[in-house]
Amino acid sequence: MVGASWAPVGSPAELAGALDRVGYLAGEGLATAAFLALRMGRPLFCEGEPGTGKTSLAAALAESLGVELIKLQCHEGIDATQALYDWDFPRQLLHLRALEAAADGGLDSDVAEKSLYSRRFLLARPLLRALEDAPCVLLVDEIDRADDEFEAFLLEVLGENAVTVPELGEIRAAVPPLVVLTSNRTREVHDALKRRCLYHWLEHPDLPREIAILRRRLPGISERLATQVASAVRRLRAAELLKPPGVAESLDWAQALIALGRTELDAASAAATLGAVLKYREDAERTIAATLDALLAG
Structure with missing residues (x-):
């Protein structure tokens, strides 16, 4: 893409507005971190619990900036060949x-x-595509699942924004990609990689923001139902569950209730749709038992 460059973004507030227009509600801290990553040409390392919006941030950035999203899904055993x-x-x-x-x-x-x-015979994997398709957003998803050797390789590529293919020579990014790395913290990522990046920890949204997300993503939902779902999910996150629900589960639960024609979240509708928000049998059983205990105690 000869002559291509990033669309000018003047401030964190302007970037937050662009993200808002594509349905991603970013807080001031996250919008500032993403703006600085774009302005300084540094990768953005997003860490936090599953379901806090790390992966969807990269997709929203690509959409709001009008560029391609290229995703590298990390997993145990991933190597340079699969990535490059x-x-x-x-x-x-x-x-x-x-x-x-x-x-x-x-x-x-x-x-x-x-x-x-x-x-003509070279198969470009995500990292090489990101260097060639300038500008773009490169999502390195769940880097904590990869091993130390892959981290070191990734650090080298991100530091140079270039790779060398022995048979073809150096391939360098005309415009460095905006790189978003995510981690669910299943293990600690090495300091060397973190030092290369700007860092942001993503929390679950507070109650007003989660209600706003539900109403933005599901235009047909009433304020009452959105408030009930968001409040119930917050209580579930405070419980000792194997997998506390994230925003994606909030959306799934609300969508399930709407699909069933429910206008409020009561005990019957919650029991019927619990599988939309809790994905482990033990969590569902613990939640049902706790509800029954509260009912009997009352």
Whole structure:
């Protein structure tokens, strides 16, 4: 994308407004962190409990800035090949057979090898695509699931905004991508990577913000139902659950209630739709038992 650059964003408030227009309600702290990441050309490291909006932030940034979102999903055992590039071996083999047939036995091996490792046979994985498709938002999701070796490799790529493909040479980003790294803190990410980034811890939204999110994402929901759902979810987060619900579960619960034609959250509707907000049997049983205990005690 020759001559491409980031659209000008004048302030954190302006970025917050752009995010608001695409349905993401960012607090002042998060909007400031994202603005500084964009202005300073630094990766943004977002850490917090699952369901606090880390992944959806990257999608909202891409949409609000009018650029592509490229996602690298981390997992145990991920390596540089899966993240950066690979060669299309089946196409290379077909190409080699075509050359042999055309040459009728007189194929020059050096020429054949050089033609096999050209750009047309390179499969760009997320990191390479992010360097080539400027500007864009690169989401490195759940970096805490990767190992130390991959962290070190990622640190090098983010530091240089370039990679070297031995057969092709250096590939450098014309415009560095806006990188958002997320972590659910299943393990501690090394300080070297964190030092390269701007850091922001995402909390679950407070009650007014969660109500606002529900009403923004589900325009048909009443203020009463949105308040009841948000309040109930906050109480569930305070309980000792295996997986406390996040904003995504709040939205699922409210949507389930709307789909059933419920206008308020009562005991019957909560019991019928509990699977939308709690995803572990033990959590559901504990919640139901606690409700019964409160009912009997009352």
